[in-house]
Amino acid sequence: MDNSIPLTTSAAPKRPSRLTQLRDSDLWYSFRAHPSAIFAAVLLALVAVTAFLAPLITPQNPYDLAALELWNSEIPPIWEAGGQWPYLLGTDTQGRDILSAVLYGSRISLIIGFASVLLALAVGLALGLVAGYFGGWIDNVIMRVGDVLLSMPFILIAILITAIASASLPTGLKDVLAAPILIFAIAVPSWVQYARTVRASAMVEAKKEYVQAAKLIRVKSWRIMLHHILPNCLTPILVAATLNFGLAILSEATLSFLGVGMPPDQPSLGTLIRIGNQYLFSGLWWIVVFPSIQLCLIVLSVNMIGDWLRDALNPKLR
Amino acid sequence: MIAFLLKRTANAVFVMLAVALLAFVIFRFFGDPVEMMVNEQASLQDRVELRERLGLNDGFVTQYTRFVTNAVQGDFGISYRNQQDVMVLIKERFPATFELVLVATVISLVVGVPAGVITAVYRDSRLANMLQLGSIVGVSLPSFVVGILLILAFSVSLGWLPAFGRGETVDIGWWSTGLLTPSGRAALVLPAISLSTFQVTLVMRLVRAEMLETLRADYIKFARARGVPTARVQWRHALRNCLMPVITLTGMQIGNLIAFALVTETVFQWPGMGMLFIQAVTFVDLPVMAAYLLIVSFIFVALNTLVDITYAWVDPRLRDDSARGNG
Numbered sequence: 001m002d003n004s005i006p007l008t009t010s011a012a013p014k015r016p017s018r019l020t021q022l023r024d025s026d027l028w029y030s031f032r033a034h035p036s037a038i039f040a041a042v043l044l045a046l047v048a049v050t051a052f053l054a055p056l057i058t059p060q061n062p063y064d065l066a067a068l069e070l071w072n073s074e075i076p077p078i079w080e081a082g083g084q085w086p087y088l089l090g091t092d093t094q095g096r097d098i099l100s101a102v103l104y105g106s107r108i109s110l111i112i113g114f115a116s117v118l119l120a121l122a123v124g125l126a127l128g129l130v131a132g133y134f135g136g137w138i139d140n141v142i143m144r145v146g147d148v149l150l151s152m153p154f155i156l157i158a159i160l161i162t163a164i165a166s167a168s169l170p171t172g173l174k175d176v177l178a179a180p181i182l183i184f185a186i187a188v189p190s191w192v193q194y195a196r197t198v199r200a201s202a203m204v205e206a207k208k209e210y211v212q213a214a215k216l217i218r219v220k221s222w223r224i225m226l227h228h229i230l231p232n233c234l235t236p237i238l239v240a241a242t243l244n245f246g247l248a249i250l251s252e253a254t255l256s257f258l259g260v261g262m263p264p265d266q267p268s269l270g271t272l273i274r275i276g277n278q279y280l281f282s283g284l285w286w287i288v289v290f291p292s293i294q295l296c297l298i299v300l301s302v303n304m305i306g307d308w309l310r311d312a313l314n315p316k317l318r
Numbered sequence: 319m320i321a322f323l324l325k326r327t328a329n330a331v332f333v334m335l336a337v338a339l340l341a342f343v344i345f346r347f348f349g350d351p352v353e354m355m356v357n358e359q360a361s362l363q364d365r366v367e368l369r370e371r372l373g374l375n376d377g378f379v380t381q382y383t384r385f386v387t388n389a390v391q392g393d394f395g396i397s398y399r400n401q402q403d404v405m406v407l408i409k410e411r412f413p414a415t416f417e418l419v420l421v422a423t424v425i426s427l428v429v430g431v432p433a434g435v436i437t438a439v440y441r442d443s444r445l446a447n448m449l450q451l452g453s454i455v456g457v458s459l460p461s462f463v464v465g466i467l468l469i470l471a472f473s474v475s476l477g478w479l480p481a482f483g484r485g486e487t488v489d490i491g492w493w494s495t496g497l498l499t500p501s502g503r504a505a506l507v508l509p510a511i512s513l514s515t516f517q518v519t520l521v522m523r524l525v526r527a528e529m530l531e532t533l534r535a536d537y538i539k540f541a542r543a544r545g546v547p548t549a550r551v552q553w554r555h556a557l558r559n560c561l562m563p564v565i566t567l568t569g570m571q572i573g574n575l576i577a578f579a580l581v582t583e584t585v586f587q588w589p590g591m592g593m594l595f596i597q598a599v600t601f602v603d604l605p606v607m608a609a610y611l612l613i614v615s616f617i618f619v620a621l622n623t624l625v626d627i628t629y630a631w632v633d634p635r636l637r638d639d640s641a642r643g644n645g
Binding site for chain 2 (some may be wrong): 253
């Protein structure tokens with residue numbers, strides 16, 4: 001089409017830009033055809049944006065004890081009798097605005113969920129590649145450790161890790177490190193799934209001719225693993241990671257609810273539910289209900305996206 | 319078959335030994351057992367003697383071997399918190415957890431199987447779509463949120479059902495059951511429903527997937543052609559062939575349900591093993607934590623192994639495959 005001589009090297013046969021590629025892809029088409037996926041994506045985006053803009057849009061910083069006024073405590077949501085502006089969703093027994101607490105809490109929940117998935121991905125992919133590519137004793141050791149981890153219930157491992165960590169750390173350090181400990185505790189039992197998936201494809205790919213050829217011209221092992229084998233097993237990994245993101249948020253909430261997660265002075269959604277649970281019988285339902293709803297909305301939208309992604313990327317269902 | 323049996327059992331034993339090692343390390347190295355057991359006034363002499371008597375000066379391997387030998391015999395030591403035999407504590411609490419898990423499993427089957435069949439048979443009908451949506455909501459609802467909402471609705475607002483405790487129990491030997499008294503049964507309803515939510519959706523999704531596949535099979539078409547009523551084909555011929563994976567899933571999930579019961583037990587103040595464990599975590603009662611970890615993992619591993627062996631027994635192809643994998 002374009003017969004003029006290119007002046008610069010970059011004008012060579014033009015590849016479609018990333019954005020155009022995305023627009024023309026099957027995935028985008030499938031996305032637009034699934035109202036539930038769009039709904040979930042919009043919902044999740046809304047939650048994420050409000051959570052990360054929380055300091056700018058909330059009427060109050062729930063962590064700042066000086067901002068809490070005791071005479072503003074136990075205000076019901078604004079549509080109930082006695083509701084007060086700007087406390088849209090009411091306040092708790094210390095005068096903390098529930099909406100602010102929920103938005104700040106979502107931020108913590110999202111960050112911990114995301115970070116633990118990233119950590120599990122990094123560890124799982126690395127160990128799975130190594131196990132599948134090299135085989136032998138190293139494969140044996142890695143997969144056996146994985147077997148042992150999978151033979152204990154997920155939640156039990158996470159509880160034990162957080163419990164032991166908080167028992168062996170000094171009090172001051174415990175609260176500071178609460179988030180990293182949670183990320184670690186959730187990642188430990190979840191890397192195995194990624195490792196198994198990657199290992200299976202790495203074992204198949206490692207025997208193929210292109211890998212043999214790459215070995216022959218002395219491409220470094222890590223380069224073969226990262227640039228040749230890894231891209232071939234990303235699809236199932238992506239689906240698993242999305243669904244595990246939901247699971248990680250749930251796990252974090254469960255741990256915090258049980259009292260081994262985030263401390264009350266930097267509450268995640270789980271901690272807020274734990275706190276609110278104490279007022280269940282005193283009629284202050286809004287303290288526990290709104291964090292619960294937010295948690296369910298987040299996990300629901302992540303799961304809906306994960307389900308859609310699984311079907312959209314499954315060639316059998318096309 | 320014998321080779322497979324041996325291999326699978328050996329594997330399970332290896333896993334249990336590894337879990338025991340973990341439990342042992344937790345028990346032995348996070349907190350000094352002597353400091354936990356003696357009172358403040360104990361002299362240095364007493365401490366040294368206790369240390370010697372507990373065998374804490376022996377080598378790592380000796381201590382680990384002793385820990386495993388004791389654990390196999392059901393001896394997990396003395397709880398730091400209330401100075402009672404750990405095994406006695408767990409034995410006291412086990413029936414409560416077991417009954418909760420049992421009822422939750424029954425609910426998951428009674429609700430999940432029909433729902434799965436309906437979503438498969440009447441695909442794209444309004445009822446099926448609603449059930450499908452319900453299933454994804456069910457997966458996304460944390461079990462403690464379900465519990466709290468149930469309490470809010472049925473205990474706080476309506477006052478129909480109790481929100482905590484086990485109600486009246488009847489002792490049968492060492493087993494205390496809540497199933498025989500009206501208050502015991504009433505107390506079981508909400509915890510069992512909240513524990514089963516996730517399991518219901520799991521069963522439903524599995525039955526749906528299996529049914530969709532089975533309904534395409536030739537023998538189903540043949541049964542239709544022969545004039546067997548549609549409902550009978552769906553609910554008898556097809557469903558029967560879907561039940562094997564459901565039974566497997568149920569068996570394998572029991573371990574998970576026992577572990578997850580600790581969340582439900584916390585919400586409903588249900589006096590089971592899980593609550594014992596959570597209290598142990600709060601008070602860093604290491605022997606109880608170690609014992610709980612070992613017992614739950616044992617149930618988990620034992621069920622998985624049993625399921626694998628049953629499968630290999632029913633389907634010889636699985637045996638061959640793993641034998642080949644063994645070299």
